[in-house]
Amino acid sequence: MITVLSGGTGTPKLLQGLKEIVNPKDLTIIVNTLENDYFSGVYVSADIDTVLYTMADMINEDVWYGVKDDTFITHERLEELGCGELLRIGDIDRATKIQKTQLMEEYGLLKACEIQAKNMGIESRIIPMSQDQTDIKIITDIGELEFHDFLIKYQSMPEVLDIEFSKVKPCEGIIDSIRNSEAVIIGPSNPITSILPILSLDGVWDALKDTYVVAVSPIVGSGAVSGPANKFMKALDIEVSSVGVASLYQDFLDNIIIDNEDENLKSKLNQIVNKVTITNTIMSNLGVKKNLAQIIIDSISLKKRGDY
Amino acid sequence: MITVLSGGTGTPKLLQGLKEIVNPKDLTIIVNTLENDYFSGVYVSADIDTVLYTMADMINEDVWYGVKDDTFITHERLEELGCGELLRIGDIDRATKIQKTQLMEEYGLLKACEIQAKNMGIESRIIPMSQDQTDIKIITDIGELEFHDFLIKYQSMPEVLDIEFSKVKPCEGIIDSIRNSEAVIIGPSNPITSILPILSLDGVWDALKDTYVVAVSPIVGSGAVSGPANKFMKALDIEVSSVGVASLYQDFLDNIIIDNEDENLKSKLNQIVNKVTITNTIMSNLGVKKNLAQIIIDSISLKKRGDY
Numbered sequence: 001m002i003t004v005l006s007g008g009t010g011t012p013k014l015l016q017g018l019k020e021i022v023n024p025k026d027l028t029i030i031v032n033t034l035e036n037d038y039f040s041g042v043y044v045s046a047d048i049d050t051v052l053y054t055m056a057d058m059i060n061e062d063v064w065y066g067v068k069d070d071t072f073i074t075h076e077r078l079e080e081l082g083c084g085e086l087l088r089i090g091d092i093d094r095a096t097k098i099q100k101t102q103l104m105e106e107y108g109l110l111k112a113c114e115i116q117a118k119n120m121g122i123e124s125r126i127i128p129m130s131q132d133q134t135d136i137k138i139i140t141d142i143g144e145l146e147f148h149d150f151l152i153k154y155q156s157m158p159e160v161l162d163i164e165f166s167k168v169k170p171c172e173g174i175i176d177s178i179r180n181s182e183a184v185i186i187g188p189s190n191p192i193t194s195i196l197p198i199l200s201l202d203g204v205w206d207a208l209k210d211t212y213v214v215a216v217s218p219i220v221g222s223g224a225v226s227g228p229a230n231k232f233m234k235a236l237d238i239e240v241s242s243v244g245v246a247s248l249y250q251d252f253l254d255n256i257i258i259d260n261e262d263e264n265l266k267s268k269l270n271q272i273v274n275k276v277t278i279t280n281t282i283m284s285n286l287g288v289k290k291n292l293a294q295i296i297i298d299s300i301s302l303k304k305r306g307d308y
Numbered sequence: 309m310i311t312v313l314s315g316g317t318g319t320p321k322l323l324q325g326l327k328e329i330v331n332p333k334d335l336t337i338i339v340n341t342l343e344n345d346y347f348s349g350v351y352v353s354a355d356i357d358t359v360l361y362t363m364a365d366m367i368n369e370d371v372w373y374g375v376k377d378d379t380f381i382t383h384e385r386l387e388e389l390g391c392g393e394l395l396r397i398g399d400i401d402r403a404t405k406i407q408k409t410q411l412m413e414e415y416g417l418l419k420a421c422e423i424q425a426k427n428m429g430i431e432s433r434i435i436p437m438s439q440d441q442t443d444i445k446i447i448t449d450i451g452e453l454e455f456h457d458f459l460i461k462y463q464s465m466p467e468v469l470d471i472e473f474s475k476v477k478p479c480e481g482i483i484d485s486i487r488n489s490e491a492v493i494i495g496p497s498n499p500i501t502s503i504l505p506i507l508s509l510d511g512v513w514d515a516l517k518d519t520y521v522v523a524v525s526p527i528v529g530s531g532a533v534s535g536p537a538n539k540f541m542k543a544l545d546i547e548v549s550s551v552g553v554a555s556l557y558q559d560f561l562d563n564i565i566i567d568n569e570d571e572n573l574k575s576k577l578n579q580i581v582n583k584v585t586i587t588n589t590i591m592s593n594l595g596v597k598k599n600l601a602q603i604i605i606d607s608i609s610l611k612k613r614g615d616y
Contacts, residue, residue, distance in 0.1 A: 040410075041409055042349045073379055073399035074402045074403045081404075092381060098348045098386060
């Protein structure tokens with residue numbers, strides 16, 4: 001069993017590779033819920049849906065959000081009516097969200113995800129990090145912003161001074177999943193708004209210390225491969241580089257995987273992490289994704305043999 | 309100014325005729341809200357939307373619900389997911405409902421309808437009968453049913469023993485609209501579940517007594533032209549005929565318009581209502597609708613001249 005900690009874009013790309021290499025039944029994916037909220041009457045759990053669609057081969061890879069080849073009839077009509085949605089919700093995607101909202105109100109988010117994953121033929125276990133609603137504030141140079149307003153309305157343009165999010169309870173099964181896994185993979189997602197919320201859950205940090213942890217750095221050079229990770233890292237005084245990522249995870253990190261471009265950081269990283277793996281982490285096609293997944297799995301196997 | 313009391317199918321057909329005969333600016337339409345409720349995260353006010361779409365020439369005349377030529381991508385996907393919606397909500401129609409829900413939560417239902425009517429280029433005033441949520445129970449031979457379950461899930465099949473609905477506050481403007489109108493038209497909607505809820509609002513009954521009231525009977529022969537009016541009338545011990553309709557409204561009714569088929573009821577009706585008008589009330593095309601509207605308007609004009 002392998003547990004993956006996931007946000008919404010980088011890690012799902014890696015999951016596409018992993019599910020070709022590992023039996024999907026042997027994967028548990030713990031997904032960030034920091035930004036979950038209601039939009040247009042439905043509960044939107046963007047990262048969970050991205051992971052669901054990725055594992056079901058339905059994801060729209062142009063934006064890593066929503067369903068490929070979806071239509072936007074309701075969404076576009078709302079724009080015509082002068083009441084545009086902040087999130088671009090497609091018509092098929094909206095059905096997923098309506099169903100999840102109903103299932104969630106009846107059974108809670110964990111069970112809702114379980115049912116939806118099963119519906120979509122997904123054999124991996126997908127666990128939301130929490131069933132609680134997180135309050136999150138992005139404190140910027142133009143004032144305090146809602147997370148989606150910062151990301152979408154303001155296109156991550158303002159300078160970020162601080163990020164505050166409320167403490168939530170870990171979802172049932174998370175600690176057990178980490179402790180019972182032969183390894184935990186921290187995907188190349190935003191360390192601050194996707195991974196840190198999972199790490200901040202009671203018991204997760206300690207459980208990771210007792211488990212073999214491999215992280216793929218989402219930072220190549222001094223820029224995040226996608227998303228506004230840079231601004232969030234800067235705001236928390238974390239160096240925007242693989243070194244910054246490793247330092248954030250160093251309490252429990254056994255192996256960091258960085259891009260070829262960052263080979264020069266190896267000696268610096270070796271002072272923080274036991275093992276540094278250098279490869280192509282720019283997942284521009286399935287070949288790269290599978291290769292990266294294979295390197296991770298090999299590192300886990302080596303560790304089992306005590307060869308690292 | 310003329311005020312129309314409306315439900316969801318018969319009266320909108322009449323409105324299609326009326327808006328060709330009368331300046332739409334001179335029409336106020338008070339609409340039933342008895343069955344309003346949340347479905348799939350959005351507030352559904354079926355009769356209001358039918359009136360809005362009718363006045364905006366957007367109505368789907370096949371079912372007198374929703375928008376013509378709409379698609380059902382989200383709705384059909386929900387069915388595929390095993391989580392079908394009780395109401396068949398189209399993709400364009402869903403945008404109306406999402407917008408109304410948001411406007412309603414911000415401004416209340418009255419203002420939401422006003423904004424949506426204006427958006428759709430409607431010049432008539434459309435007033436929901438109430439901004440309150442009505443509790444309604446249909447007591448049947450198979451038990452107590454929700455209104456939409458009775459209508460849709462059980463296709464109005466069970467025998468109705470009783471109907472109970474809670475008292476709600478009339479929307480602002482309703483009593484003034486009735487009192488300031490030269491006439492009130494009660495459309496051919498279900499007398500029990502569409503019209504009676506409006507009549508039961510505090511002050512409406514008395515205001516109608518002081519106004520010239522024309523009703524179009526929704527019953528032809530002994531069957532309602534559409535919908536389950538028969539069962540509801542029987543349950544309340546009201547004769548299922550134009551006579552039953554007239555007796556329900558007799559306290560304030562000045563003129564009842566019945567179908568040619570019911571000519572034999574004229575003398576019986578004359579004992580209840582001052583004036584009985586006989587014409588074709590089966591509104592199968594715009595010609596019939598306009599003709600019926602013209603007869604109503606003529607009756608209102610005659611009354612002004614004191615010639616009735």
